[in-house]
Amino acid sequence: MSTLELLGFGSTGWGALLLVAAGVTLAVTAVALLIGAVLGAIVAAAKLSGNRVLVFLGSVYTTIFRGVPELLIIYLIYFGGSSAVTAIGQAMGYEGFLGLPSFAAGALAVGIISGSYQAEVFRGAYLAVARGELEAASAIGMSRGLRFRRIIMPQVLRYALPGFGNVWQLSLKDSALISVTGLAELMRTSQVAAGSTRQYFLFFIVGGALYLILTSLSDQVFNRAERRANRSMPSAMGQV
Template identity: 90%
Template sequence: MATLEVLGFGENGWGALLLVAAGVTLAVTAAALAIGAVLGTIVAAAKLSHSRLLNFLGHLYTTIFRGVPELLIIYLIYFGGSSAVTAVGKAMGYQGFLGLPSFLAGAFAVGVISGSYQAEVFRGAYLAISKGELEAASAIGMHRGLRLRRIIMPQVLRYALPGISNVWQLSLKDSALVSVTGLAELMRTSQVAAGSTRQYFLFFVVGGCLYLILTSLSDQIFNRAERRANRSMPSAMGQV
């Protein structure tokens, strides 16, 4: 079968399926980044807390999920979660296996991993804020919520953007591991296409190229966001 035919959008082509799979990969990564942002914010707050218990739990979370292999975490959440759901189903009288949705399990697993890295990004961004600004805000009577909204959050987001960009790229690559759950994302679809056509080299190269396109476009978007966030801070961009 000709190369153009198998990569095309015709009856025997895989082009449309590969593009849909790339969209699924982006959806998994976006969902994982959002989940990770929530978890990362909570964990960063715990690690910045003066409470020894919260500080310990925050360090425990980042140590575990940055130290355990990503694939193992995906297996634990997908198969462990499915076993838990099945046990609940049996307790309610349902007989049979209940599996977690592949997208949900995959996005949550990658999100948990992402959260461990985002926690460090947010913690570092908070520590980069000038203490003088926070003290000045307290001195003029700003309450905690106002300080958070007007001083802390805008600066944390600005300082965190480069790190979040790296976490996004990491999550984008980690999403390939979600293929073990059967989700038809880019890696899984490339494998199926390669097995169906026996053109392994071709489809794995095409899959790699699509990943590179996604990461390159992501870089441009985050770079533009950084420039926009720093437009009122010319010195941060190396400008005069």
């Protein structure tokens, strides 16, 4: 069978399955990034709170999930979580094994990893906000909520964009590890196609090329978002 037939969209081709798998990779990465954003914001707030207990807990979270191998975390969430759910089910009278959905377990695992990096991105972005602006806002009587909405949040998001883009790329590549759960994302589908056709070099090269396309397009999206977010910076600096 020719290369064009193997990569085609016919009944014997793998083209459609690879494109669907690329979509699954994007979906699981997007969900993981949202989970990580929530966790990262909470942990960043804890580390900035000044409370010793919260600072310690936040530091433990970022240290563990940035230091432990990503694959181990995926194993713990997927297999350990499935064992825990099965034990709960058996305690309630259900017989048999209850496994976590591959997509949910994978997105949660990558999201937890992502959150440990996003926490530091958000913390650094907050520290980059000019203290004078916050003091001026307090001096004119802005409430804490209004100060957060009008001054802190817009600037934190702007300063966090470069780091946020790096975390997205990291999560996109980490999603390949979810293949161990059986989820038909890009890495898993490339493995199945290679094993079924014995064309290992071809399908792993194609899988790598698709990952490269996804990361390159992501770079373009984040670069455009950064330029848009920083459009007002030159004029603002000129008024200082």
